[in-house]
Every structure is written in C-alpha cells, then in structure tokens.
Amino acid sequence: MATAAGRLRRAWEAPNILAHIFATVDHKQIGMRYMVTAAVFFAEGGINAIVMRSQLAVPENTLVSPNRYNQMFTLHGTVLIFFFATPMVVGGFGNYLVPMMIGARDMAFPRLNAFSYWVFLFAGMMMYSSFFVGKAPDGGWFAYVPLTGPKYTPGLNLDVWALSLIFLGISTTAAAVNFIVTIFRLRAPGMSINRMPLFVWGILATSGAIIFALPPLTVGAALLEFDRKFGTQFFNPNGGGSVLLWQHLFWIFGHPEVYILFLPAVGIVSTIIPTFARTRLVGYMFLALATVSIAFISFGVWVHHMFATGLNPIALNFFGAAGMSITIPSGIQIFAWIATIWKGNVVWRTPFLFIFGFIILIIMGGFTGVMISLVPLDWQLTDSYFIVAHLHYVLFGGVVFPIFAGFYYWIPKMTGRMMNEKLGKIHFWLLFAAVNITFFPMHIAGLLGMQRRIYTYPSSLGVSDLNMISTVGAWLTAIATIIFLINFVHSVIWGEVAGDNPWHASTLEWATTSPPEPYNFRHIPIVESADPLWDAPPNTGWDTRLEEPAGDRRELYATSVLEPEPQILMVMPEDTYLPLLVALSMALVFVGILLDSMVMIGFGGAFGLLFAAWWFWPQEGMA
Amino acid sequence: MRQGEGCSRSGRRWRRAAALLSPALFATLTGACGKGALDAHSSDAMRIAQLWWVVFSIAGLLFIIIMGILAYALFHRRGPRASTFEREPAKATAFVLIAGGLIPLLILIGVFAYSLQVTRANTAPLREPLRVTVVAHDWWWEFKYPDLGLRTVNSIHIPAGRPVEFTLTADEVIHSFWVAQLNGKSDAIPGINNRLTITAADPGTYRGVCAEFCGVGHLCMQFDLVVDEPTNFSAWVTQVKAIPYQQPTQADEQYMLNVCVNKNLVPVCTPSGCPDPLPPVAGITPTIPQFQPAPGSPGNDNGRP
Numbered sequence: 037m038a039t040a041a042g043r044l045r046r047a048w049e050a051p052n053i054l055a056h057i058f059a060t061v062d063h064k065q066i067g068m069r070y071m072v073t074a075a076v077f078f079a080e081g082g083i084n085a086i087v088m089r090s091q092l093a094v095p096e097n098t099l100v101s102p103n104r105y106n107q108m109f110t111l112h113g114t115v116l117i118f119f120f121a122t123p124m125v126v127g128g129f130g131n132y133l134v135p136m137m138i139g140a141r142d143m144a145f146p147r148l149n150a151f152s153y154w155v156f157l158f159a160g161m162m163m164y165s166s167f168f169v170g171k172a173p174d175g176g177w178f179a180y181v182p183l184t185g186p187k188y189t190p191g192l193n194l195d196v197w198a199l200s201l202i203f204l205g206i207s208t209t210a211a212a213v214n215f216i217v218t219i220f221r222l223r224a225p226g227m228s229i230n231r232m233p234l235f236v237w238g239i240l241a242t243s244g245a246i247i248f249a250l251p252p253l254t255v256g257a258a259l260l261e262f263d264r265k266f267g268t269q270f271f272n273p274n275g276g277g278s279v280l281l282w283q284h285l286f287w288i289f290g291h292p293e294v295y296i297l298f299l300p301a302v303g304i305v306s307t308i309i310p311t312f313a314r315t316r317l318v319g320y321m322f323l324a325l326a327t328v329s330i331a332f333i334s335f336g337v338w339v340h341h342m343f344a345t346g347l348n349p350i351a352l353n354f355f356g357a358a359g360m361s362i363t364i365p366s367g368i369q370i371f372a373w374i375a376t377i378w379k380g381n382v383v384w385r386t387p388f389l390f391i392f393g394f395i396i397l398i399i400m401g402g403f404t405g406v407m408i409s410l411v412p413l414d415w416q417l418t419d420s421y422f423i424v425a426h427l428h429y430v431l432f433g434g435v436v437f438p439i440f441a442g443f444y445y446w447i448p449k450m451t452g453r454m455m456n457e458k459l460g461k462i463h464f465w466l467l468f469a470a471v472n473i474t475f476f477p478m479h480i481a482g483l484l485g486m487q488r489r490i491y492t493y494p495s496s497l498g499v500s501d502l503n504m505i506s507t508v509g510a511w512l513t514a515i516a517t518i519i520f521l522i523n524f525v526h527s528v529i530w531g532e533v534a535g536d537n538p539w540h541a542s543t544l545e546w547a548t549t550s551p552p553e554p555y556n557f558r559h560i561p562i563v564e565s566a567d568p569l570w571d572a573p574p575n576t577g578w579d580t581r582l583e584e585p586a587g588d589r590r591e592l593y594a595t596s597v598l599e600p601e602p603q604i605l606m607v608m609p610e611d612t613y614l615p616l617l618v619a620l621s622m623a624l625v626f627v628g629i630l631l632d633s634m635v636m637i638g639f640g641g642a643f644g645l646l647f648a649a650w651w652f653w654p655q656e657g658m659a
Numbered sequence: 660m661r662q663g664e665g666c667s668r669s670g671r672r673w674r675r676a677a678a679l680l681s682p683a684l685f686a687t688l689t690g691a692c693g694k695g696a697l698d699a700h701s702s703d704a705m706r707i708a709q710l711w712w713v714v715f716s717i718a719g720l721l722f723i724i725i726m727g728i729l730a731y732a733l734f735h736r737r738g739p740r741a742s743t744f745e746r747e748p749a750k751a752t753a754f755v756l757i758a759g760g761l762i763p764l765l766i767l768i769g770v771f772a773y774s775l776q777v778t779r780a781n782t783a784p785l786r787e788p789l790r791v792t793v794v795a796h797d798w799w800w801e802f803k804y805p806d807l808g809l810r811t812v813n814s815i816h817i818p819a820g821r822p823v824e825f826t827l828t829a830d831e832v833i834h835s836f837w838v839a840q841l842n843g844k845s846d847a848i849p850g851i852n853n854r855l856t857i858t859a860a861d862p863g864t865y866r867g868v869c870a871e872f873c874g875v876g877h878l879c880m881q882f883d884l885v886v887d888e889p890t891n892f893s894a895w896v897t898q899v900k901a902i903p904y905q906q907p908t909q910a911d912e913q914y915m916l917n918v919c920v921n922k923n924l925v926p927v928c929t930p931s932g933c934p935d936p937l938p939p940v941a942g943i944t945p946t947i948p949q950f951q952p953a954p955g956s957p958g959n960d961n962g963r964p
C-alpha cells in the first residue's frame with residue numbers, strides 16, 4: 037500500500053508488538069493505559085471501602101483490627117484521590133481526548149507523556165504493595181503531623197506515603213506541562229481560544245492548577261521525610277517546629293487538588309450535554325470563564341479545612357467567604373447546563389443518564405459544601421460523618437459519575453463498539469440509588485455525633501441502623517460496578533459496531549475513525565466554529581484546504597497560540613524504550629530511599645542519568 | 660434521663676419550619692433524632708443548631724426549586740418552533756446569570772452575615788467563667804480546674820448555667836474536643852492553647868469524643884461530660900478533692916488502650932479501683948482515678964456494652 041494513508045500508518049505505528057507494549061508514545065495508547073491502571077486502583081480502593089463498610093455494618097464489630105482499619109481508610113482515600121481520580125481524568129481522558137479534540141496527532145512531548153505514565157504506574161505499585169506487607173500508611177489521607185512524625189509513627193508506613201507521593205508528583209507535573217504546551221501550540225488552524233471544547237478548557241485550567249498546587253505538597257512531604265529520616269524538626273513542636281505548618285502546606289495543595297479532579301470532570305459534562313440535548317451550549321464563554329476562575333479561587337480557600345484549629349475567627353470568616361464565592365461560578369455552570377437542556381430536546385441515552393445523576397448529586401454536595409463553609413456550622417460538622425457524606429457526594433457524584441458518562445460516551449470511539457444500553461441503564465439506576473443509600477445516611481450519623489475515622493461505634497450512639505443502611509448501599513455500589521464490567525466485556529466482544537460518530541456529536545474526535553488510526557487525522561482539520569462537526573460535515577469543508585505532508589516521518593504542525601495558524605512543521609519522536617528505562621531507574625532510587633539502600637540509590641541514579649543522557653542526546657532532524 | 664428523650668427546645672421551632680418545607684427529609688432527620696449536634700443543651704450549641712435549621716431550610720427549599728426547574732427543562736418537549744432560548748440567546752444568558760449567579764450571591768450574603776453573628780457570639784469573652792484546662796494525651800483526657808485546685812482523668816463535671824471557658828492543648832499529637840450537644844469542636848494541638856466556651860443549659864450527661872484522628876486509640880478517647888446543678892457540682896468537687904490525684908503512667912496508658920481496643924470502650928472505674936472483671940493485662944494494676952457521678956446527678960452509663 038503506497039497510498040498516503042499507508043505511508044502515514046507506517047510512520048505512526050509501532051514497529052512491533054514489543055515496542056507497542058513498552059515503547060509506544062501514542063497518546064491514545066497512553067491514555068487508555070492510564071484509564072485501565074486507574075480503574076484497577078479504583079477497584080482496589082473500592083475493595084477497601086467494602087471491607088470498611090462491612091466492619092461498620094453493626095456496632096462494636098471486630099471484623100478488622102483498629103490498625104488495619106486505619107490503614108484501609110488511609111489507603112482508600114490516598115489511592116482514590118491520587119491514583120484513581122486524578123490519573124483517570126487528567127492522564128486518561130485528557131491524554132486520549134485532548135489531542136484529538138484540538139485536531140492534533142499527538143501530545144507536544146510524546147516521550148515525556150510515556151514517562152509520566154510509567155512513573156504513575158510505579159508510584160502506585162509502591163504505594164499499594166505496602167498493604168500486602170502490612171506496612172500501609174495509616175495517618176489518613178492528609179497525614180497530619182505530629183502523628184505522622186518519626187516518634188508516633190515509626191516504621192515504613194508513612195515513608196511509603198510521602199515517597200510515593202513525591203514520586204507521583206513528578207509524573208503529574210510532567211503531564212501538566214505537556215498539556216499546557218499541547219493546548220497552546222498544537223491546536224488545529226482556526227481553533228481560536230474561544231472555539232476550544234470545554235473539556236480542553238478544563239484540562240488547561242487543571243494543568244495550571246497542578247503546576248502551582250503540587251510544589252507545596254512535594255515540599256511538605258520532603259520536609260516530613262527529613263524529619264523522619266534525618267531527625268530534622270520541621271514539624272516537631274518540642275523541637276521548635278510547627279504543627280500547623282504541615283496543615284497549611286497540605287491544604288494549599290489539597291484544596292486545589294479537589295478542583296484538579298473536578299474541572300476535567302466538569303469539562304466532560306459540558307462536552308456531553310450538548311450532544312444529548314441536541315443543541316449548542318448556552319453560555320460557552322461563561323462556562324470557560326467559570327472553569328478558569330474556579331481554578332484561581334481554589335488557591336484562596338485552604339483554611340476552610342482548618343476551621344477548628346483555633347486560628348483567628350476573622351481570618352476564618354475571610355476564608356469561609358472565599359470558599360463560598362466558589363458557589364457563584366459553580367452556580368453559573370449548573371444553570372448553563374440546565375439552560376442548554378431546556379433549549380434542546382433530550383435524548384435519554386446512558387451517557388446522559390450519568391450526567392443527569394451528576395447534576396443532582398453535585399447540587400447536593402454543593403449545598404453541604406456551603407454549610408461547612410459557614411464557620412460555626414463547620415465547628416459541629418467537621419471531622420464527623422457529615423464530612424464523609426459531603427466529600428463522597430462531590431467525589432462520587434461530581435467525579436465518578438462524569439467518568440462513567442465519559443466511558444459510555446467515548447468507549448465506542450476507543451473500541452469501535454457500542455456499550456449495551458439496557459445494561460447501561462440498569463447500571464445507572466442501581467448506582468444512583470446505591471450512592472444515595474450509602475452516603476445520605478452519613479449526613480445524619482454525623483449530625484448525631486459520629487466522628488469520622490473510627491473503626492467501630494457504640495450501639496448507644498443510635499447510629500446503628502444508619503450504618504447498616506450505608507453498608508447495604510456500599511454492596512449495591514459494588515454490584516453496580518460489576519454490571520459495568522460485564523457491559524464492557526460484552527461490548528468489546530458483541531457490541532454493535534459504532535461507526536465514526538455514533539452520537540452525532542460536534543467535536544473533532546468524532547471526525548476520526550473508531551478506533552482512530554495511530555495518526556488520528558489524515559488531514560489536519562480547519563476549524564471554523566466551536567462545534568466543527570455540526571457546522572462543517574467531515575471531509576468536505578476542511579479536507580482540501582490544508583494538505584498535510586504525509587511523509588515517512590511523524591509530522592505535525594505547531595501553530596500560534598490565540599488564533600492558531602501553522603508555524604512550524606515538527607518531526608515527532610519515534611517509539612522509544614527510554615521513558616520506561618528512566619522511570620524504572622527512578623523507581624529504584626525511590627525504593628532505595630525507602631529502604632535506606634545506598635546500593636539501589638546508586639545504581640538507580642547512575643542508570644537514570646545514563647538513560648536520560650541518551651534520551652536528550654541531540655539528534656539530527658528532531659525538533 | 661432527659662437527654663435523648665427528644666429534641667432540644669431551640670431545635671423544635673426550626674424543625675417545624677423545616678417540616679413544612681421538606682417533609683421527607685424532616686421525617687428522616689427526626690426519626691433518628693438523638694443526642695447529636697441538633698439536640699442542643701447549651702446556648703452555644705443552640706445558636707449553631709438554629710443556624711443549621713435556617714441554612715437547612717433554605718437549602719431544602721432551593722433544592723426542590725432547582726429540581727423542579729431541572730425536571731421541566733428535561734421533560735418539556737419543544738414543538739416544531741425553535742425554543743425561546745434558541746430564538747433569544749440574550750434571555751438564556753440572563754437566565755444563567757441571574758439564577759446561577761445573582762440569586763445565590765444574595766442568599767449567600769445573608770447566610771454569611773448570620774453566621775458571622777453566630778461566630779461572634781460563640782467566641783465572645785465571658786464574665787467570670789469557670790476555667791478548665793484540657794490536656795489531650797495519647798489516648799486519654801486530663802482535666803484541670805486551676806481555680807479549684809482539681810485534676811481528673813477522663814471525668815469532667817461542670818455546673819449548669821455558668822459559663823465555662825476551656826483551654827485546650829495536647830502533649831503528643833493533635834486531638835479534638837467535641838461534645839456535640841454542647842458546642843462544636845476545637846482542636847487540642849501541642850504547643851498551642853485553643854479556647855472553647857460552653858454555657859450549659861440543662862443538667863445531664865453528655866457524650867464527649869476525640870474528633871481528630873490521633874492513632875490507634877482514637878476511638879478510646881470518649882468521655883462523659885456531666886453538667887450538674889450548681890449544688891451537686893460543689894458536692895462533686897469536695898468528693899474528688901478527697902482523692903489524691905495520680906498522673907497515669909505509661910503502663911496505665913497501655914492498660915487503658917488494651918481495655919479499650921479489646922472491648923471498644925473506655926474503662927470506667929471508681930475511686931477504689933476498676934470494678935469490671937476485665938482480664939488484667941500482664942502485670943499492670945490500673946491506677947486510673949476515675950469517679951462515679953455524684954449522688955443525685957444522672958448516672959454514668961456511657962460506653963457500657
């Protein structure tokens with residue numbers, strides 16, 4: 037096949053199966069790997085949740101020991117936030133979709149992208165393996181000092197926590213830089229900033245937030261490791277250190293972090309709604325602005341996690357008000373979605389059902405969020421089960437529901453086959469009921485005085501029934517998730533063939549084949565509106581205007597930032613094993629630090645430098 | 660005993676208001692109405708409970724309205740003609756900005772002002788308070804009454820009607836002092852003195868817990884806060900003063916933890932020793948001075964299986 041398409045395919049395809057597995061730099065491959073890996077972490081965190089809920093089903097239960105319970109909620113929280121939700125929406129959906137949505141053939145730095153994935157995988161393995169040797173972190177997902185310092189938590193448990201997160205931070209930061217450059221420089225001609233899909237806006241805002249939010253966490257975790265390994269006193273009050281310093285550092289990271297999860301999820305929602313309301317989005321500009329402004333405001337509200345620490349009430353109320361102000365852009369988003377739905381006629385397919393569930397759950401979580409941003413109410417509600425309820429409404433409702441919507445919506449693109457509608461609807465209704473059955477009673481348990489992070493409770497507290505209901509809900513959640521898995525397998529094997537654009541959607545990823553060719557687009561599209569596929573039917577308006585040189589090399593245009601025009605023809609890198617090798621070397625270094633093994637650190641460092649030098653060695657003809 | 664029988668007086672009025680607004684939620688909440696934050700027995704907790712019911716009512720009402728709008732948007736079918744929002748985009752934008760931006764802003768300003776007031780009232784200086792210093796240890800509570808020359812472990816009484824000012828600190832890790840029926844939480848942090856006030860309205864026994872995760876003994880830090888009639892309080896003070904205070908040793912701490920983790924409860928002992936036929940932990944004799952409630956005050960049954 038000497039056609040242009042054949043040459044393109046040869047240039048972009050992995051040369052052999054081994055390279056395909058270990059050396060690929062294809063953003064779609066990497067994106068799907070992120071998704072699968074994150075899904076495995078979701079399952080692991082979910083199993084923890086089921087065990088915890090079973091322990092809490094009846095009062096004074098002895099299914100798991102206090103120590104094991106503490107490890108479980110810590111791992112559950114840490115893994116689901118850091119190793120499921122963030123990598124799923126940013127690494128998974130972001131990687132798979134962003135280049136296609138902006139009409140590019142790959143990310144700006146494909147090798148860095150592969151490197152991000154491998155580091156994520158190894159950091160997650162490091163974190164989770166600790167559970168199987170009984171050394172899992174047990175200080176809660178925000179690891180407050182001095183409890184997590186060397187004196188009160190000797191042993192490796194918290195070193196695993198701190199080092200895995202520092203390691204993971206490298207991956208997340210690299211991914212964020214990659215997205216920003218990709219979105220700024222690889223958009224198809226004509227896709228000006230006000231024509232970008234809102235999911236791309238979400239990833240852009242999130243990437244910016246990651247770059248500013250992660251350093252405080254990395255610094256905090258590093259100082260904690262210094263305290264633990266070298267006897268420094270940063271967080272030891274008896275040695276002149278500050279206990280609250282940790283809380284400030286953690287939450288300056290931690291609050292933006294929840295929006296880092298949330299903004300891409302919101303982007304998924306804004307992308308799916310117009311497709312199923314069969315009309316253009318209302319208030320595109322407001323939604324984009326809301327996304328960016330939430331990312332900004334989220335940096336000014338961290339103290340609302342510290343209302344009970346005795347800071348000055350004036351300061352507390354300032355941060356309370358700042359936190360509440362997030363309600364305004366969020367309210368605008370919600371009503372923009374409602375107005376879009378109102379304007380159009382809804383088609384009730386499974387992806388939309390999950391969006392529908394999302395809207396209800398996020399409004400619930402938003403209301404409880406306003407409640408806890410009121411300082412006196414928070415004094416009662418913080419650290420109680422009310423918070424557990426709130427955080428699951430926003431995390432499960434606000435992030436996991438859009439993720440499921442995204443699966444139903446884009447799996448046909450990824451696999452070329454539709455998911456089953458009937459199973460999808462059963463999945464949705466069961467999950468929607470289950471989430472409410474699990475988490476609604478927790479509000480009441482919290483108001484009744486049940487504090488969080490306890491491995492059991494006395495029957496005299498009067499929360500036994502509520503807890504039993506929650507536990508039943510948790511089991512239903514598990515069943516619902518299994519239905520999804522069945523649906524997925526069913527779809528891959530027997531699913532209806534999807535075609536390029538089964539939903540008649542408007543964004544560019546639907547202009548590719550399903551599944552897409554390794555090079556995504558044979559010709560780089562020219563974009564003339566925010567809904568390109570609705571305004572210019574594929575392969576007519578934009579096919580011939582910009583003929584992409586279809587060479588034997590991987591070629592791509594870099595474009596200008598605001599009103600993209602082609603500027604440079606870039607030659608993109610081939611598949612390479614180096615990202616994997618560098619990531620492996622770094623993993624060796626981190627495990628070496630964990631186990632105090634100079635040999636591992638030495639070997640890992642030496643090989644890492646060697647491979648990195650190889651990677652960065654100037655090559656002729658490379659951009 | 661009065662506590663747990665029903666809900667507090669302050670709550671009732673708002674509860675009725677909420678009942679009118681959201682019958683289903685109301686039923687759920689009252690069905691489980693017990694000894695928590697909404698069963699308030701101090702002026703501080705009552706102010707917060709009231710704030711709760713106001714905010715809850717507003718939230719409930721708005722939730723119903725928004726669900727109504729959403730349902731309409733979802734289920735109405737526009738005819739062959741383009742919908743209003745389609746024809747007049749300015750109307751759609753106005754709808755978004757007013758319903759999503761302006762109205763929430765106004766409501767939030769009002770709610771925020773109200774909560775400021777509650778914050779101020781609950782942190783106001785007190786006149787002639789009874790001072791109690793709380794030191795949280797791993798994993799037990801030490802209570803000191805500097806004005807009365809009194810120290811106890813895991814056992815705390817205060818007089819009804821008189822403002823009490825707690826100074827909270829910790830000597831090892833962070834804990835949080837929470838008696839839900841009497842006020843919100845305040846953290847006990849090593850190296851920091853935090854302040855919490857309670858002006859209890861009704862005598863009774865109230866459940867206190869540690870609310871900040873503090874390690875394996877987190878759940879063990881339960882205590883009873885007993886609010887006495889002033890005369891009973893004096894009697895209690897006299898009774899306790901007669902018993903020499905002994906600071907728990909590390910062995911005692913270990914003993915308490917073992918009892919708690921094995922039985923899920925705090926050991927309740929009398930001045931003459933621990934009555935429970937608990938399996939003695941290898942070689943440790945309990946010396947924790949804990950006190951039975953003074954005669955006439957409600958019994959201490961918290962944490963009993």
Ligand code: HEM
Pocket residue numbers: 082085086088089109110112113114116117121175176177178424427428431432435436474487488489490510513514
């Ligand atoms: C079936 C679904 C789930 C169930 C039944 C569940 C259950 C629980 C339980 C029992 C706890 C411990 C509460 C405590 O002892 O204080 C917890 C904590 C937590 N969960 Fe979940 N959860 C679920 C899903 C999720 C998801 C999807 C996320 C995040 C995306 C998440 C994030 C968290 C976090 C951050 C914590 C706090 C951990 C900590 O206190 O350090 N959960 N969950």
Ligand SMILES: [Cu+2]
Pocket residue numbers: 795833834835869870871872873877880
């Ligand atoms: Cu504690």
